[in-house]
Amino acid sequence: MLHIGTKHVDITDGFWKKRQDINKDITVKAVQNRFLETGRFDAFDFTNEKIAHIFYDSDVAKWIEGVSFILHKERNSELEAFIDRIVDLIEKNRSDDGYYNSHFLRKPEERWQHRSDHELYCAGHLMEAAVQYYKATGKDKFLKLMEDYADYIYKVFITEKSAAFKTPGHEEIELALVKMYDTTGKKKYLELSKHFIDRRGVEEEPWIGSNYNRYNTQDFLPVRQQRTAEGHAVRASYLYSGMADIAYRYKDKELLAACKAIFSNIVNKRMYITGGTGSSYLGEAYTLDYDLPNTKGYAETCAAIALAFFAQRMLLSDADSVYADTVERIIYNGMLSGVSLDGKAFFYENPLEIQPVLNNRNVATTLTERNAVTQRKEVFGCSCCPPNVIRFIGAINEYIYSYNKDTLFINQFISSNLEYENIRAEISTEFPNCGKVYIKVSGINKVAVRKPYWCKYLKLVINDVRSKYSSKKGYIYINLPKGQNRIRLEMDITPRLVYSNPKVYDNSHKTAVMRGPVVYCAEAVDNDFPLNNIVFGKELNYKTVKSDQLDAYMLDVDIKIPQSIDDLYTFTPFKYRKKTLRMIPYYCFANRGETEMRVWL
């Protein structure tokens, strides 16, 4: 399987066109300004008194990569000049051996000494940025600089073994090196990636600083023996993405088996309904099976994005809809919640429940318990998520189409045009606001369309004739008869009640609502009664209401709530009264001021 890249796919209209426009017109500039204010760009000219933070390079690199996805479709001389200057600074300031790091070039004696300090992570992000900037603009200076850097890293870690550690403390370079290989054809980058993966967990490596154990960095076992998702969720899913890449390119069944087991562990036991992962703020980490607390849920935006990377790469080796289903769960929920509707503010963490009143819990002491942030911020110190959102939304084109032998796969329902070799395709849809998807193809007669997990009824119409179908591993395989090129999907997106596995401790007796792939939530700002103890009917009675403010469909759902009582405890069963609960898409939460929010009701 091959994913068809940004270059070949245009997003034409609908849900994602709007998001990409906001991304391009607002978010790119907003993040650029925050990075200018915080000295992240200045770090590259080495005139600052203050030494750059160890992760500044990666923030800037992700922003460049995000901008590059946009440049694919619309060149921009101002942004390119800005980026070219950074590339020039890298060229000017790098070491003769090809090394570049804004932090460690100012502490040369510490180069490759601290496994904990994101050195290879920053290198990886710079490589990803260079690859994408080259693909978008054809300018190869940045890519060449990064080839030198990658060659040098190969020398340090494979030829000379001269670093104080053997594998990255924060994984990321594994998948970046695969992109370097794909772009340059140099096999040694693939070897280096595989080397980092195969060395990982073979022995305990030195670590400086606290907050570390071998679970947190996924090196508690050699990765081929791992079967559960552990530790820092972003590091973990970046590693798993690299593993899936290597498993695919080397046809490495053992590594693929590890990837499959880990993926299964995530989606069947350790993932929020929103696609968020890493339920603990401590270590930003995966914890235990079924431990998915709502108010305390961390679910970092970057972890959702990283899981989408992993899922998308698993699809390369295994045409199973669970992977594109997972991407879909993430893009309409736990990733998209990371950015405000206006594109200017960001969540680092994405809890499934916010109780603002509990932030006052510590009135009686100066000690405070950690509470989830209730509002998106325009800037934060550890700013990995904002540029990650930019590059992810910028690259959404890559998640739609795949190609395998003679079959075109349609993984996501996004209005778009495809031109790939002699294949043409066009998707037109208001999805996820509507369940109808119109597809036209030419140059190929075999099409595989994903049947989403949430879809109870799907009607398939080929050239205006309703067709029977069966599905295999979640894909409907269609052989278009000669002269027929129009496929229409009518998917039932009627809102449905969702229940979590009874083992999920925090969702005991609770219910959620989804409409198609979109998880809904209730906010206090829309409802003049407590959101506690809400009881849904056995069937969901609802009205759909268009919100111009949110540019989304809200649901007005018939529910019951207990009548309020004075007693703290009572032997009298609650009397219930009927109410209408307004629900909004989860990705729209916290766009109207601080307010209580709940997904599980």
Add this chain to the structure above:
Amino acid sequence: MLHIGTKHVDITDGFWKKRQDINKDITVKAVQNRFLETGRFDAFDFTNEKIAHIFYDSDVAKWIEGVSFILHKERNSELEAFIDRIVDLIEKNRSDDGYYNSHFLRKPEERWQHRSDHELYCAGHLMEAAVQYYKATGKDKFLKLMEDYADYIYKVFITEKSAAFKTPGHEEIELALVKMYDTTGKKKYLELSKHFIDRRGVEEEPWIGSNYNRYNTQDFLPVRQQRTAEGHAVRASYLYSGMADIAYRYKDKELLAACKAIFSNIVNKRMYITGGTGSSYLGEAYTLDYDLPNTKGYAETCAAIALAFFAQRMLLSDADSVYADTVERIIYNGMLSGVSLDGKAFFYENPLEIQPVLNNRNVATTLTERNAVTQRKEVFGCSCCPPNVIRFIGAINEYIYSYNKDTLFINQFISSNLEYENIRAEISTEFPNCGKVYIKVSGINKVAVRKPYWCKYLKLVINDVRSKYSSKKGYIYINLPKGQNRIRLEMDITPRLVYSNPKVYDNSHKTAVMRGPVVYCAEAVDNDFPLNNIVFGKELNYKTVKSDQLDAYMLDVDIKIPQSIDDLYTFTPFKYRKKTLRMIPYYCFANRGETEMRVWL
């Protein structure tokens, strides 16, 4: 109203006789040994290299007070010799001015300098011990020493105003001084108590050390203006107890109004179903109305005891059953859970839910989140609770009978004999294991019997004739006809489902079970299925099962649980299967090894 003290009341058999025997035969010795091991007694002879901890005096004092309650009924030359030696050491080592403190006598320059350092708190506990030791044995040396000490404190805080602070950082001496007054008749002790109460919160006072604000120490407002229970729960309820004492003795309506408002805030908004209070381990404090988390619930044993003190004192001014109801809630649940059935081990905190698996949550990081302790311990550093349990169980005699004008009040249903002036009474009952209570009285013909809040049906039988009754503020007032002296209560203790106010965030959709005053819980050790998502029937179908191991009645309750599923999320409503849930009294939990436990199901 007057509570009839230990001297006049013998516990004859039944539930509390067993507890008092264990208290006398096991717990006193167990805690004495732990205190010997940890140098708490040695601190009094001032030969230790290490200076005593600031709260050691109070631990020893509570132990002496507890022993004294036992000595009321059974003198013990060995224990008395042990205590007499401590008293001699106090006499020997105290300052000429009457001051005694094992910690600050070794740091004389710091005397009365640190409001945070429990100096007046220790003094208060020593006074309470001295009072009770005198009452039990007639030996007045300790009391005289404490009179000197109290006189000196009067001088420092009222006459000379020479201390660096004006009111205690940890309240307790307020109620102790009232006992000193009651025992010695010296009015200045009552004045000193009232002084500490009236000064409190008038201005901000200096504090050394962290973890402080004016809520934590109940001095955010002058106490007469306070209307909610705030801050450190033990400090708070000790203060409120002193306030109730002063309000009663001065007939101070303004102070009583504050007490009533605070008491109402506690029992209607801030108290666990077990009578536990202080829901946050941070600051060991009250938090917000309806903020009563189960797994994280702190509910310190001492806070339960302190609330019983407060409730009992409110009864002095207001013959309302809510006060004795609250005492009852505490003594059969949140206090009694603080000690193991064998009398040797203790809980400092008493959560309403234990999930041992969550203690493994932090596998991926060296950082750890605080989790509730799952097993009672024989010793802990801050050892306020074990001797508090000793003195509370030792003094349970004082919670049964009160006297007001010409009426004998029966507040708790405990098998006992009363001899008070010309009044004789006898209660015989297996309560709380059974609902029948047999009462005989002589020397008085007006009796008021509490009708408990949990009791749906109460049958009143006077000399074998069923009687109609009405109740006033929760008490049934009985005028015994001449020649009739037998009262029988038949209270329905059929187990009942309990619901918490819908505003209690953590009990959303959950139900508890009580049998009479006893709160039940489920432990995983008794049940071979997950305790998540349990559904009770509308009526409680159950069998009562006697447990010899726990010496208690267990309940086997018909319930339904969802069938287990593989998916993490599903659109298919759960299928339920019938099961029998074994429940045990909450006070019996964690006596059979570490296991999951839940009150709210």
